[in-house]
Amino acid sequence: MRLLPRSLINRITLLVGVVLLLLALFGAALFLRGMFKDVIGDTQENAQMVIEVVAVAVTDSVVVNDYDAIRRTLEKALVRAPFESAVFIAMDATRLEVLGHATPASDAPGWLIRRVENELAEVNRAITVGGRDYGVIRLNFAAARIAGNIWSLSLHALGLLLGAFALGLAAVRLALGQWLGYLKQLGQAGRQVIDGQIETIALDADAPSEVKQAMEAISRSTESLRTHFGSRIDALMDSLVQQKNAMDEAAIVSEFDPAARLTYVNDLFCRTVGVSREQLIGDLITRWGDVGPEGAAAPAVWHGEVSLRRRDGARLYFQRTVVPIFDTDKALQRQICIDFDVTGEVKARNELRKLSLAVENSGSAIMMTDANAIIGYVNPQFSAMTGYSLAEVKGQSALLLRAESTPLDTYEQIWLALFSGHTWRGEFADRRKDGAEFRCQKVISTISHGNGAPEQYVWVMEDVTDRIRSEETIHRLAFxxxxxxxxxxxxxxxxxxxxxxxxxxxxxxxxxxxxxxxxxxxxxxxxxxxxxxxxxxxxxxxxxxxxxxxxxxxxxxxxxxxxxxxxxxxxxxxxxxxxxxxxxxxxxxxxxxxxxxxxxxxxxxxxxxxxxxxxxxxxxxxxxxxxxxxxxxxxxxxxSQAIEHENRERMELEHALRNVLGSEQLFLEYQPKLSLRDGRVIGAEALLRWQHPTRGRIGPDRFIPIAEESRMIVPIGRWVVRSVCQQIREWRAAGMGGMQVAINLSGLQFKSETLLQDIVEALAENGLEASCLELELTESLTIENPEQTIELMKRFRAMGISIAIDDFGQGHSALAYLKRFPLNTLKIDRAFVRDLTTNPDDEAIVHMLVALAKTLNLSLVAEGVETVAQLQYLRDLDVDAIQGYWFSRPLLAADFGAFCRAHATRGVHLPWAPVEPPATAQIG
Ligand SMILES: Nc1nc2c(ncn2[C@@H]2O[C@@H]3COP(=O)(O)O[C@H]4[C@@H](O)[C@H](n5cnc6c(=O)[nH]c(N)nc65)O[C@@H]4COP(=O)(O)O[C@H]3[C@H]2O)c(=O)[nH]1
CATH class of the missing domain: 3.30.70.270 (Reverse transcriptase/Diguanylate cyclase domain)
Incomplete structure (x- = not known):
């Protein structure tokens, strides 16, 4: 509770009043006390005097017992005296009492009356005459009257005092009012300064010096404040303007009245919705999004998300804050609406939602852990893959999945990679809830805090057990x-x-x-x-x-x-x-x-x-x-370099072979075949020759493998067939009939689809019957594809072409096949013939071959016969025919003709045959 008055003047007045009052009361108390004592003293003195006078006056009367006189005397004593009664008490106790005038009712308070009574005791005077006591005169004071007098005096005195006090106080109040009125003036001046009405404070000349100083101080302060706050206010205003500008740039700001009509829109609003300000003002704000559950009359701030559709149809999202503004009567005046564009965030959120959905429904297992690899989330596919539900793994370490076979090092490497900001990709074994191990392909990515520190890890996992098995199989197959x-x-x-x-x-x-x-x-x-x-x-x-x-x-x-x-x-x-x-x-x-x-x-x-x-x-x-x-x-x-050299040469030969056809470099020699029965030439083997322009003659053993490798053997072979057929025709024309010529066929040639056709054509072109040709096949040729070979052989045989198997014994033909081959002739390789007479192994082989040929009913031709010993040996073995240097090297066609003519009649002389006189050659 506030006791002091608000006004300073009143306070000082109160103080002065209280002081004056106390002084007055103190003075009054002293005055009244003195007055009281004086009155009491004076009364008692008067009473003594009165009683002495009465005593003298009654002396005579008492002596004579004249009570009337006594009465009268007493009555006189009571007139104007402050006594209530006067009493004469005779010695015999006769008591004469005279009462004074009836005392009017006293205003004095009881306490004062009692006090007076206490102070003023009765006054007694013995009446002694001539030494004899006649009695006593007693005067009783009228205490109430005396107290009344004192009370009346006191009241008068107090009245005067209070009057003086009131006057003094009024004077003080007046003076203070005047002096302190300058302070009021100061206050008004201050308010005017605040209101900006005055620049400086005008001072009255007679104003007290303190007030003047205060006013000057205020003036100075005002000046300084004006300077200081003026710039602050300017800055504040600038700042407010800038903030408003910034706000206008960053947010859509609008205002609307309680009827929801737009009263203000900023530029961004217009730009964003693509509508002019003129069209927008007065428009309903609700057309531009919700303003809260209570609409335009909302009494409280509202936050919400709204979406606007731009004029071009694009949908934008805003975070809206609606702030109500009230007038002084607390009535809603308007509302300020601030919209921040959150389209990006909303779209991101929608994307995130989609992403969450995608994660949730992803075919890959996805696990999210914190930076300490504590699992926070796993998707359903993870549960399907591992057998662990989200509840079971949440809060557990990712190591929960570690398979025994996966070393901890693997995890260390993962952390190292992730800490250095890399995404880790790799595969290692994990363990399902049921304990089964499986191979898991992982891509672990880091989600980082703003400062780059890892916050979460996203593990995308795939069970690749089957794939790895397949890959391992493929790898095995591949490697x-x-x-x-x-x-x-x-x-x-x-x-x-x-x-x-x-x-x-x-x-x-x-x-x-x-x-x-x-x-x-x-x-x-x-x-x-x-x-x-x-x-x-x-x-x-x-x-x-x-x-x-x-x-x-x-x-x-x-x-x-x-x-x-x-x-x-x-x-x-x-x-x-x-x-x-x-x-x-x-x-x-x-x-x-x-x-x-x-x-x-x-x-x-x-x-x-x-x-x-x-x-x-x-x-x-x-x-x-x-x-x-x-x-x-x-x-x-x-x-070695020699091999390299040979290879190079081989390659050169191969190159040369490609151009050899059509040149004169290739030609044929014919080696005669001699019947061991009569020494007659029964045919020839065509042998290919290559006369290289710089290297000279190159043997078929050298160039035929090269021709085979380069597949040149096919056209070359075709050329051989045609040349042989032409040659036979020429020989026939020259009278050399009945000649069968053997042609060597290489494997490739034999497999060539055109061979049959080539031979048929060559025979036809030269008007020859098939029986004039024999095809020599090597054993190795027959091995490669026996069934097909047999088939083709049969076709040749059906045409009438003879078939000989060459170099027999070099390879490892299955005898079973040999039996099935439609052969006419078996040729004993010259390698066995060479040491036939000296090497028991070769001898045994030749014996075996001879036996085989006889069993299969084949004619036998031995190659490479160089000596008579070989010749005789072969004859003893009942070999049908021979080739060999013993009687002729391979010969040019012309020489072969001459040779044949020379031995036409008797044939070549065999050692065991009787010597006959020379005869004229006759062939055909
Ligand atoms: N040391 C010695 N050698 C003798 C004797 N009698 C004949 N020769 C040689 O023995 C080879 C016989 O031919 P081949 O075994 O069919 O072996 C032939 C044959 O397989 C192949 N050849 C020759 N011409 C052709 C051909 O036109 N086409 C195919 N595909 N191969 C051919 O080349 C091989 C080698 O032919 P050439 O060098 O002409 O060698 C020929 C011939 O000159 C002898 O008493 N002593």
């Missing part, structure tokens, strides 16, 4: 030879490339061995593919057994193998390895009751001596293998 389990050619290349890099780094050498299995084809043909496969597997094991762990052996396909001998390019060491392989493969292969023998030749290339690249090294090894095969089975040949 492993399924039959032998050895790396295939591709894997070999990869390993060889690695080895090459290492060898380059370490300055080491290594060797590549290239080889195939001789006679493998015949094993295949003889025992079937099953056995062939077993042989390949067994051969692979044997080869591996010859190598160290660090070496690599690969099956390139068919019966081709290659080996990498690491860490050494020492020819001695490498040739030891090659030897071991050759020996291992030459040992018998047993399959149940069957046995097979194969051999191998090995071509070797050394790094870095022979080449610096794998492909080149392989080429070198291949060339060396080619040479090894030439040198005979069971040999290992190191690549």
């Amino acid at each position: 492993v030879d399924t039959l032998t389990g050895l790396p295939n050619r591709r894997a070999f290349r990869a390993r060889a490339d690695e080895l090459l890099k290492m060898a380059r780094r370490n300055d080491e050498g290594f060797a590549i061995l290239y080889f195939d299995l001789d006679r493998f084809k015949s094993v295949n043909d003889r025992f079937g593919h099953g056995v062939g496969d077993q042989l390949l597997s067994e051969a692979s094991r044997r080869i591996q057994g010859c190598l160290r762990e660090v070496d690599v052996v690969s099956r390139f396909g068919g019966d081709e193998f290659a080996a990498l001998i690491t860490s050494t390019a020492d020819p001695v060491e490498v040739s030891q390895v090659a030897r071991r392989i050759i020996d291992a493969l030459e040992a018998v292969f047993a399959f149940g009751d069957n046995e097979a023998f194969i051999s191998t030749s090995i071509g070797i290339a050394l790094y870095p001596r022979d080449a610096a690249e794998i492909s080149e090294l392989l080429r070198c090894a291949d060339l060396a293998l080619y040479r090894a095969k030439d040198q005979g089975r069971g040999t290992a040949v190191f690549f």
